[in-house]
Amino acid sequence: MFQQIQPQQAQPLVAPTLSQVTVQSFTATMSVIMAIWAGTWVLSQVIKVVKGEEVEKPPLLLVK
Numbered sequence: 001m002f003q004q005i006q007p008q009q010a011q012p013l014v015a016p017t018l019s020q021v022t023v024q025s026f027t028a029t030m031s032v033i034m035a036i037w038a039g040t041w042v043l044s045q046v047i048k049v050v051k052g053e054e055v056e057k058p059p060l061l062l063v064k
Contacts (some may be wrong), residue, residue: 016024045055 048055
């Protein structure tokens with residue numbers, strides 16, 4: 001009725017290759033850059049709204 005829990009064998013740690021580390025670093029760096037860019041753009045638009053200036057369309061929507 002009840003199954004006995006068996007301990008699992010420990011798996012050896014596998015070190016990532018240099019190319020995996022490079023890809024992960026690149027992905028993380030690009031994510032941070034995009035977040036900073038987006039935050040800066042939003043902040044600039046908020047400042048324009050406060051000043052009463054015209055707000056731009058997001059750059060991603062300008063691509064047709």
